[in-house]
Amino acid sequence: ILGGSEAQPHLRPYMASLQLDGQHVCGGFLIAEQWVLSAAHCTEETDGKVFQVLLGAHSLTQPEPHKRLYRVRAQIPHPGSNIHNNKDDLLLLQLEEKAELNAHVQVLPFQREDRDVAADTVCVVAGWGTISHSGRRPDKLQEVERPVISRDLCNERTRHDHTITHKMMCTDSRRKDSCKGDSGGPLVCGGVAEGVVTAGSRVCGNYKKPAIYTRIAPYAAWIDGVMAAAAG
Numbered sequence: 001i002l003g004g005s006e007a008q009p010h011l012r013p014y015m016a017s018l019q020l021d022g023q024h025v026c027g028g029f030l031i032a033e034q035w036v037l038s039a040a041h042c043t044e045e046t047d048g049k050v051f052q053v054l055l056g057a058h059s060l061t062q063p064e065p066h067k068r069l070y071r072v073r074a075q076i077p078h079p080g081s082n083i084h085n086n087k088d089d090l091l092l093l094q095l096e097e098k099a100e101l102n103a104h105v106q107v108l109p110f111q112r113e114d115r116d117v118a119a120d121t122v123c124v125v126a127g128w129g130t131i132s133h134s135g136r137r138p139d140k141l142q143e144v145e146r147p148v149i150s151r152d153l154c155n156e157r158t159r160h161d162h163t164i165t166h167k168m169m170c171t172d173s174r175r176k177d178s179c180k181g182d183s184g185g186p187l188v189c190g191g192v193a194e195g196v197v198t199a200g201s202r203v204c205g206n207y208k209k210p211a212i213y214t215r216i217a218p219y220a221a222w223i224d225g226v227m228a229a230a231a232g
């Protein structure tokens with residue numbers, strides 16, 4: 001997160017850190033007791049290794065009550081996701097067991113009504129991604145408020161040049177922005193997850209390249225279907 005501030009500890013108890021060998025790789029968030037939603041691009045460069053999911057954390061390194069690393073039973077990328085574009089950039093992770101819910105570990109509801117969030121709506125994005133252009137990584141969860149911008153503005157030739165579909169949304173990226181390692185985290189508007197951070201053009205903090213999020217509502221049926229099928 002560029003230009004943000006340290007989150008109030010455990011005020012975002014849905015936040016997950018997707019880790020490999022104890023290293024934070026991507027964000028994610030708890031959508032059900034045994035399920036985390038993140039971004040499919042997060043599995044690139046992991047050469048087939050399975051993530052572990054850290055829940056209940058504020059600091060990545062310090063011991064904290066209710067902080068717990070969960071093994072992942074299954075990682076299910078959206079079938080339409082691919083390495084060449086940002087389409088369908090969603091990843092479902094089934095935890096080995098149900099997460100123990102408490103004040104520090106909670107589910108975040110996601111938007112099910114497929115209607116665009118109005119431009120200028122101020123939303124919040126949080127994560128343990130880089131906090132500087134030089135790639136400095138934080139120990140503690142960061143957050144930043146960002147206004148939604150219209151798809152038309154985001155699709156302008158000098159911005160994302162008509163690559164933003166109705167299943168994506170954008171926020172202004174002038175100075176304050178999501179960045180490397182924030183992918184997979186939720187864009188929260190009015191207490192509801194409306195989008196999932198996607199790396200998009202990978203650029204951070206440049207107003208000419210607004211941040212891109214995968215809208216969740218268009219995928220509600222896919223998410224429900226995967227969870228129901230796995231429940232058996």
Ligand SMILES: NCc1cccc(NC(=O)c2cccc3[nH]c(C(N)=O)cc23)c1
Nearest residue numbers: 177178179180183198199202203204211
């Ligand atoms: N503001 C939008 C936004 C949201 C989330 C992430 C990103 N930017 C990256 O993720 C990124 C940035 C720089 C070099 C990079 N190399 C790689 C990589 N996978 O090799 C990713 C990146 C941007």
